[in-house]
Amino acid sequence: MTGPGTTGTGRTRTIVVGGGIAGLASAALLAREGHEVTLLEARSELGGRAGVWNTGGFHFDTGPSWYLMPEVFEHFYRLLGTSAAEQLDLVKLDPGYRVHFEGDKAPVDILADRAANIRLFEQLQPGAGAALRRYLDSAAETYDLAVQRFLYSSYESFRPFLVPDVLRRLGRLARLLLQPLDKFVAGFVSDPRLRQILGYPAVFLGSAPNLTPSMYHLMSHLDLADGVLYPQGGFGTLIDSISALARAEGVQLVTGARVTAIRVSDQKAIAGVSYLDAEDQLQYLHADTVVSSADLHHTETELVPAELQTYPQRWWDKRVSGPGAVLVMLGVTGEISQLQHHSLFFTTDWGKNFGQIFGKRPSVPSPASLYVCMPSATDKSVAPAGSSNLFVLVPVPPDVTLGHGGVNGAGSRTIELIADAAIEQVSRWAGIPDLADRIVVRRTVGPADFAADLNSWKGGALGPAHTLRQSAFLRGSNMSKKISGLYYAGGTTIPGIGLPMCLISAEILLKRMRHDTTTGPLAEPLPARPTHLNGAAGDPVKSAPQQS
The missing domain is CATH 3.90.660 (Polyamine Oxidase; Chain A, domain 2)
Incomplete structure (x- = not known):
């Protein structure tokens, strides 16, 4: 029998808690990195918030739409070849x-397209076309800076931010962080309809225009300039594709497995997890690394021993x-x-x-x-x-x-x-x-x-809403400060809410484990798994064998 956290091949044994998009993406990337990965999902189906419901010939996405x-989706897929x-x-x-x-x-x-929307704004308010052009120029510049310097950062070190393109924008960045989005928008357009169109992206961030830093006006670059896409068949096809890629990397996907505790050794290091399987039997699985893509509040206040919680209830009591x-x-x-x-x-x-x-x-x-x-x-x-x-x-x-x-x-x-x-x-x-x-x-x-x-x-x-105190490094860390080997992924940790952010969270997780403090996306593709590690785990099973 192998020891905790090791396998017969000496590979790192990693458990991912939660089978939403962040958990699946994290599992796929870590497996490609060489980890032996088991993903435990409490429900009978994968997807988390990105679920599906079928009845009477109707097919519903029950979450993101x-x-x-x-480019974030494209980059993730290219990482996996x-x-x-x-x-x-x-x-x-x-x-x-x-x-x-x-x-x-x-x-x-x-x-x-951008040009058509500029003409539209001009029709609704004379002068608003030119204002939208300036607004979108600012949004595009801010978006590019965010992608290269902030979104893909684990904030393990702040030294990478001491670079010319950030330093020369410090004044502007400070204003964008301190001024709420609704006030920023009001400086460009006066028509209430246009203000609502430009302010609405705050809702994608789980916030309100008067609570969201104007840094997030970058979101208007996405819908007013880039455009909106849709995957035929619904968002379940996205979950299916990432699930298949995880299997191809060797991940074992286990459904009907509700994690009841993250187990910790006397040395305050990960020992594994306990979970209830599909037959409601208590199981134990050893590991030396656990990634929880479950809700961070649930992870910290329910699954981790009270004395080892990085984010105890008193921390959440001050959050929005x-x-x-x-x-x-x-x-x-x-x-x-x-x-x-x-x-x-x-x-x-x-x-x-x-x-x-x-x-x-x-x-x-x-x-x-x-x-x-x-x-x-x-x-x-x-x-x-x-x-x-x-x-x-x-x-x-x-x-x-x-x-x-x-x-x-x-x-x-x-x-x-x-x-x-x-x-x-x-x-x-x-x-x-x-x-x-x-x-x-x-x-x-x-x-x-x-x-x-x-x-x-x-x-x-x-x-958690993307208010100033809950954005970027203020949102929290994706690694436990008290338990060695415990990490977090998903919309409740960095970088934040939404499917693209969840994919980025999986990449930030990998960078954190590598102690990679660079701020941009990883080079594409990731190195392929060594040939002797290849082999898919097959379809999801209802329970995993008990480990001891």
Whole structure:
């Protein structure tokens, strides 16, 4: 029998906790690095927040639905010797998305290229075209700097930041960090509609425009200049592709394995984990490295011994959660021409909306600024012929007491009432008077489901909000300060929220283990696994053998 953390070949034995995109990506990269990797996922399916639900011929993505930062996906695939084109069937959306404004019957379509959007802004406000050009120039410059100097950094050392391109921008960077996004936007455009379009990316970051540093105006480079893509078949195809790459690198993917504790030796080093398998039997698995891609709050406050917690509850008590969400998945008969693939619905007083979500006395906004995804506009495989697939997201406070969702109205009363109000709002604002009558499939998800199914802190839908105190190195470290061999990945650690950020978190993890303090992406591709280490682990199994 081999000792803890070693194998018969002398390779590092690594356990990855959580089978979302960050866990899968981390497992694939570490396996290619030469680790013997076992991934443990509590649920019966992989994907985490990027889940799927199929019923009655409808196929729903139950989480992320925006494909932004395509170069991040491309880079990740190229690290493993493939490409996005080989793995996914990507299409560019045009319009990228449609915006409906409260009290305004004329929606605004955001188009697929920068020049068209500059012309659009000019039409809506004279002079706003030139202002958008300046705004996007700034966004592109900031985005490029972020990619090369910040997003791919583990912040293990600050010496790499003492370089000319950062030092000469220190004054500007300080202003972008200290000035909130809404104030920054107001310096470019005055039309309330345009301000909302430029401020909305804060929601992608689990925050509000008045709480988000204006550094994040870089997000507008992604949707207004780069454009929005979509993987045909839905975001489950992305999870499938990364799962397959992990298997090809030799990762053992174990579903139905709920980790109950991260085990630590007397020397305060990783010893392994304990977990309940699919038959509810307690199992032990040795390792010398554990990577938790599970919610960081859950990892630190539930899985790690209290005296060895880097981020105990008192640390979280001073942090701000991103919003919760009520998700409403609807199968609808007939097509819906009034909606695009992505549609946003903005209330006139959206400052009040954000205040209700993030304020000291949280409440559910009514009406709410909400989001609707209709992938059937682009992808005929996600709904029966002649039908439409709708995914509605209503931001709410991160509050598990709002309740659980359910199928066909079986969720908590509060959740179902929020869903009813959202359906009525979409129907009225977009001019779809018979929408409610055409619904044949309905499922809701509430904050209590995020907490129960994903161990999400406070039942939040995304993770800690990207406020100033929760961005970059202030977001926390991806390595335990008290347990040797414990690392973190995913949207609740650096660099932050979203699918691209989760892929980057996997790469930062690898850099941290290498003590690589460079700030840019790794060279492509990573060296291939030695031939004698090759061999896929096969399909996910329901439990792994007990180790002792």
